[in-house]
Amino acid sequence: MLEFENIKELKSIISDSKKKKTKHISVFQSVFRMILFLIAYGIIMVLVTIFTYNTFLHKAKIIKMPNVINKNFLESYMILHNLNLNVKVRLKNYNNIPYGVVVSQSVSPTKLVKEKRFIALTVSQGKSQIVLPSVSSNELEYRSLYIVIQIPNNLPPELKTNQNNTNLNVSVYISDENTYNNNLIYNETANLGDTIKIPVKATGKIKEKIFINKKLFLEREE
Secondary structure, eight states: OHHHHHHHHHHHHHHHHHHHHHHHHHHHHHHHHHHHHHHHHHHHHHHHHHHHIIIIIOOOOEEEOOOOTTSBHHHHHHHHHHTTOEEEEEEEOOTTSOTTBEEEESSOTTOEEETTOEEEEEEEOOSOOOEEOOOSTTOOOEEEEEEEEEOOSSOOGGGOOSSSOOSEEEEEEEEOSSSOSSEEEEEEEEOTTOEEEEEEEESSOOEEEEEETTEEEEEEEO
16 A cells, blocks of 8 residues: 555656656747847837838938039039939030030029939030031931040049059940940050040041940940
């Protein structure tokens, strides 16, 4: 009878031990689930905050438009770039205005504009180029001119590849009315402050895309 009672007590002890162990595991699982929930909740709240800020709260910076008329184009470009404004260029021939001088700007000085806005600059190309008359069988009129590119002494950060900024890769693509269709006409290395002159013969208006270190530096029309 004593042995039976001992066995019964032993079974009771084992049963209680299992229950305690199961309870401990259950508590651990509950804590682990709570931690996972809090992490997931935190991530969701961060994403919601970022989305809300970018969508509803973030406002574009308002900038007072500077006056870049009569300034050198490269100086004007850096001024507008540092203000986080985008620049478009249109070249025109002016017999009495030197090459590279800004003649007009699409937004009047002192006017308030939002950052990232495109500002169109009209830049003097100097004296008119010679137009060659009917030099092909289909009577296209070609004009002979130089595409002049002035590499600035200071590059925007996104165009830099090293601290010395030497051996810059310069690529030029052009399109015109009949001959070129976004063709690569120049792909060489250059240094800061270099002036590049590329002779071309083209028909009608020329659209140029100039890349430095494979990143778009300037897009303009002549």
